[in-house]
Amino acid sequence: FLGAGGGNDIQWCFSQVKGAVDDDVAEADIISTVEFNHSGELLATGDKGGRVVIFQQEQENKTPSHSRGEYNVYSTFQSHEPEFDYLKSLEIEEKINKIRWLPQKNAAQFLLSTNDKTIKLWKISERDKRPEGYNLKEEDGRYRDPTTVTTLRVPVFRPMDLMVEASPRRIFANAHTYHINSISINSDYETYLSADDLRINLWHLEITDRSFNIVDIKPANMEELTEVITAAEFHPNSCNTFVYSSSKGTIRLCDMRASALCDRHSKLFEEPEDPSNRSFFSEIISSISDVKFSHSGRYMMTRDYLSVKIWDLNMENRPVETYQVHEYLRSKLCSLYENDCIFDKFECCWNGSDRQVYIVMTGSYNNFFRMFDRNTKRDITLEASRENNKPRTVLKPRKVCASGKRKKDEISVDSLDFNKKILHTAWHPKENIIAVATTNNLYIFQDKMN
């Protein structure tokens, strides 16, 4: 597998772990989203308690030559708070469902964060100077007695300890009846979409009091509801194109030039199902939990319960590649349905924009995560665990024994801990650095540098 040899294989090593060590996890500490910014210098996490924590990579000149910069806390703030909609008797969770960064235009950084109902644009800015020498105020802020002012001076800026401030610049509210699952910034960097279970809205980043509805799959009679929207994303280059996935395993590509309401798709991606294989679980496990375009925009990747599929945008009738994440779970579907794990929403991500390499990564149970190399067709299973935390020691690949005699170092399916799920992972846009979120800890792994 990857890492087992070969000049171009990546050898992953533990770099850092963030978060509490204790096993008793407070619900608020459950990590719900992880995202690198466009340069990879910043890494943001969101949690169930509505908080955002941003880490910043150390500058190159400060790090030893054998490792890339470490990520340290840069800013943390409360993005969303719990709300109660009294009119609808609806409790609105503060959990951050998604964070998406805007590309940097000036000294400040901007990100969008969303809970189930409200999207917020946050500005994160640095302050490293402050004015001193006011005429009417003391240094501590108290006003001076004006009669004691006998001379005038010009206040000057003096350096101060770096302070990072986060402020909400826009609040995009009241546009979603159902629960927001995705936000995606358009390649025009002026608009973005937000998707809930039944509708997708288009916003302008400057305008908060209106948004355009571009997809509406709500049936006139709710009894006829057969599928919901599970994820949506804008094409990385074509500002008129976006896709959305459904709970029935289909992906629809829409072109906003075609009509104002994109209810009729331009392309429908669906793998034909073998009717003889159909079971009670078929539709549930085919539900797509994440969709991600490749950097070029030529391909897209979808994640369903058991697999990752790569689609060529030019071919609608089947994926070009399918990778099994944890096929051994197919014979455990009954208990996974009973404990609700079958509804877990795993995300997936592409490697950074290295043109030669195409690797996809996704999480699994037991704090395992998987990578698939599209070129070599090799795959690897790694574990995010504090037991492996020796920096610069290559992570040992893991193997699950599906049936039969378990070899040494293999773990049997029945020993897997289904409470240890890796749902969120992220890959640095340029370097071989990955961020992997377990329930309440964030692991950072790096390529071993020689």
Place this chain on the structure above:
Amino acid sequence: QDMQEKETVTPERAEEAKLKAKYPNLGQKPGGSDFLMKRLQKGQKYFDSGDYNMAKAKMKNKQLPSVGPDKNLVTGDHIPTPQDLPQRKSSLVTSKLAG
């Protein structure tokens, strides 16, 4: 003539049989309306102070039925009590990731 082996049951079908054995009333369409409606209704909390006070008056000495596993499902018999509704979240602290 060789005896063909009977078509083996796929792992998924075997799991389905297990589930149906446990829950004979399980609906035929898991992806259908009821299932999705439950997903759409996440977060719905019902409390009617009128019903609650009436029930308190009538059932002074009786135990109210305890909350089942699905708190959000409103039935005709069960009257949510303030204890059943989740508490408003406590005041907010810094994430342990930043600690």
